[in-house]
Amino acid sequence: MPIILNEIDAAAWAELEQAVSEPESAFRYLTFCSVDEQGKPQARTIVLRRADKLMRVMEFHTDTRSLKWQEIAANPHVTVLGYCAQMRLQLRLQGKVEPYDAESDVAQATWSRLPAHTQKTYAGGPPGGARACDDIKAISAAEEAEGKANFGVLIVRASSLDWYQLHKEQNQRAFFTYDNSGALVDSQWVNP
Numbered sequence: 001m002p003i004i005l006n007e008i009d010a011a012a013w014a015e016l017e018q019a020v021s022e023p024e025s026a027f028r029y030l031t032f033c034s035v036d037e038q039g040k041p042q043a044r045t046i047v048l049r050r051a052d053k054l055m056r057v058m059e060f061h062t063d064t065r066s067l068k069w070q071e072i073a074a075n076p077h078v079t080v081l082g083y084c085a086q087m088r089l090q091l092r093l094q095g096k097v098e099p100y101d102a103e104s105d106v107a108q109a110t111w112s113r114l115p116a117h118t119q120k121t122y123a124g125g126p127p128g129g130a131r132a133c134d135d136i137k138a139i140s141a142a143e144e145a146e147g148k149a150n151f152g153v154l155i156v157r158a159s160s161l162d163w164y165q166l167h168k169e170q171n172q173r174a175f176f177t178y179d180n181s182g183a184l185v186d187s188q189w190v191n192p
């Protein structure tokens with residue numbers, strides 16, 4: 001395996017790890033794509049909460065009443081997509097997602113570390129549920145406590161990374177494959 005490909009892979013995951021603590025990083029806001037029950041692709045922006053380059057995992061937080069939660073319960077195969085204009089770099093990661101609901105130790109430990117303003121976002125009606133446009137009211141302490149029951153953690157275990165960088169002369173693209181333990185098992189340059 002040529003060293004440069006290993007370095008590209010390592011740098012891509014380092015970018016993801018750094019993005020978690022850098023609100024300005026383009027890779028902090030990723031597009032999370034799942035497939036719904038009709039086989040239609042679904043995509044939405046979601047905040048990257050943790051990345052681990054050794055295990056090849058990415059962590060996201062969501063409301064377990066959301067459509068995405070139902071979609072991944074039926075089909076755990078997902079794509080996570082990001083583009084950084086500054087680096088002219090696209091990262092397209094495919095893998096399987098493991099959902100952890102509010103009852104799980106993972107979600108409970110994560111919830112206890114969330115700031116109060118973030119916990120608040122899980123209170124109130126279900127995501128996508130209809131509401132009157134004048135129904136913007138403060139969330140009560142009782143509702144706030146209920147938010148914990150709606151909190152879920154999504155852990156995506158990447159099986160591949162499609163790396164694509166725009167260049168004036170010639171665009172570059174490489175494809176990386178990982179095994180279940182996160183080890184890099186294959187890497188190759190591909191036509192852009």
Ligand SMILES: Cc1cc2nc3c(=O)[nH]c(=O)nc-3n(C[C@H](O)[C@H](O)[C@H](O)COP(=O)(O)O)c2cc1C
Binds near residue numbers: 029060
């Ligand atoms: C910048 C931005 C960040 C977002 N971050 C999250 C997030 O971390 N988790 C989440 O569930 N939804 C997040 N959302 C909302 C989702 O994009 C989406 O609208 C919502 O989760 C409902 O998606 P669904 O109906 O496909 O499940 C974010 C939206 C924006 C615009």
